[in-house]
Amino acid sequence: MICAPRQDRLYARHAAAAELGAWSVERDIRWDAIDRRRALSRPDLLARLRDAAIVESYHPVNIARLLRLACDDVDAGALLSLELYDGFKHFHGLRTYLEAVGHEPAITDADILAARRGGADDDGLAEGDLIARLVVFMLSEHLASYFFRRLGEQAPEPIMAELLSLIAADEARHAQATSDLLAKRIGMDSSIVPTILDAAARFRHFGEAALGSVPIALPGDPIAIRSFAARIEHLCGVRLVDHLKASL
Amino acid sequence: MTDSRPRFVELMLDWLNGKLAPPGVRIEADTPLFRTGLIDSIRILELIAWTERATGRLIAEREIQMDNFRTVARIADVFAGSADLGVPQSGGLT
Numbered sequence: 001m002i003c004a005p006r007q008d009r010l011y012a013r014h015a016a017a018a019e020l021g022a023w024s025v026e027r028d029i030r031w032d033a034i035d036r037r038r039a040l041s042r043p044d045l046l047a048r049l050r051d052a053a054i055v056e057s058y059h060p061v062n063i064a065r066l067l068r069l070a071c072d073d074v075d076a077g078a079l080l081s082l083e084l085y086d087g088f089k090h091f092h093g094l095r096t097y098l099e100a101v102g103h104e105p106a107i108t109d110a111d112i113l114a115a116r117r118g119g120a121d122d123d124g125l126a127e128g129d130l131i132a133r134l135v136v137f138m139l140s141e142h143l144a145s146y147f148f149r150r151l152g153e154q155a156p157e158p159i160m161a162e163l164l165s166l167i168a169a170d171e172a173r174h175a176q177a178t179s180d181l182l183a184k185r186i187g188m189d190s191s192i193v194p195t196i197l198d199a200a201a202r203f204r205h206f207g208e209a210a211l212g213s214v215p216i217a218l219p220g221d222p223i224a225i226r227s228f229a230a231r232i233e234h235l236c237g238v239r240l241v242d243h244l245k246a247s248l
Numbered sequence: 249m250t251d252s253r254p255r256f257v258e259l260m261l262d263w264l265n266g267k268l269a270p271p272g273v274r275i276e277a278d279t280p281l282f283r284t285g286l287i288d289s290i291r292i293l294e295l296i297a298w299t300e301r302a303t304g305r306l307i308a309e310r311e312i313q314m315d316n317f318r319t320v321a322r323i324a325d326v327f328a329g330s331a332d333l334g335v336p337q338s339g340g341l342t
Contacts, residue, residue: 228293
């Protein structure tokens with residue numbers, strides 16, 4: 001008898017989605033086809049990729065904390081684990097790309113550890129505030145998806161564009177997975193809605209804790225901003241702008 | 249409401265300088281808000297909230313464009329020009 005995974009479980013649905021979108025840094029990126037000259041024609045873009053790689057390398061701090069806080073939730077453990085692995089893959093792919101094209105300064109392990117140390121203590125959120133931290137993570141991943149998509153659209157080099165497109169798709173899935181975790185918690189206790197709205201209103205990208213500021217691909221991307229607000233409205237049933245109005 | 253526009257600008261500048269301006273920076277009506285990174289672009293949602301409350305009308309999704317929010321003067325031109333402003337003659341927002 002063959003037992004298929006139960007798709008009514010949240011983690012099973014997301015595991016299936018992750019499997020469908022799975023890609024390999026080693027097998028699916030045409031590393032030997034990189035046009036180094038074209039890549040190096042946009043040092044500004046490579047510098048943003050470097051920052052993005054360091055933000056991705058920060059997941060062992062951020063997601064590890066989320067995993068600890070959400071240890072009472074089997075779905076959260078599974079979804080966050082998938083996101084932690086993807087985050088590593090993004091870091092690995094970006095760092096490998098930057099090394100392949102010879103971008104300077106290269107990312108060192110010391111850079112990564114410095115970012116982790118810098119952000120470990122003070123990110124402006126209460127240490128144990130799981131809901132606010134899930135909101136920040138969801139919205140950070142949402143914006144990250146647009147960041148990688150827009151950067152990919154500007155990429156002067158095809159392999160860079162392919163890599164960024166794959167990462168952008170992962171980030172969109174992560175944002176949705178975290179949204180589903182929050183929706184599940186709202187279903188159990190709707191009194192958390194104001195906490196979600198407050199966290200969205202005060203939103204700062206989690207990567208700021210690591211880098212001070214996070215890179216931007218398209219300043220004021222209207223679609224990213226509209227969908228940011230729509231994501232919260234869909235989750236909470238309240239316009240984020242209306243919530244902001246109440247706090248003016 | 250042509251006479252409401254200057255009041256809209258004045259009150260928005262007071263609010264922006266008190267709430268969103270970085271330390272040591274004074275925002276004027278024609279100061280670019282987002283282009284130079286003065287304000288994080290996601291904070292446009294707070295500008296929308298303030299403007300909706302001041303003008304008493306909802307800002308449509310299609311109007312959420314950085315160009316419409318590039319300066320306080322531009323926001324006033326786009327949203328306060330023809331609206332029946334809820335901006336009071338004195339004090340804060342209604």
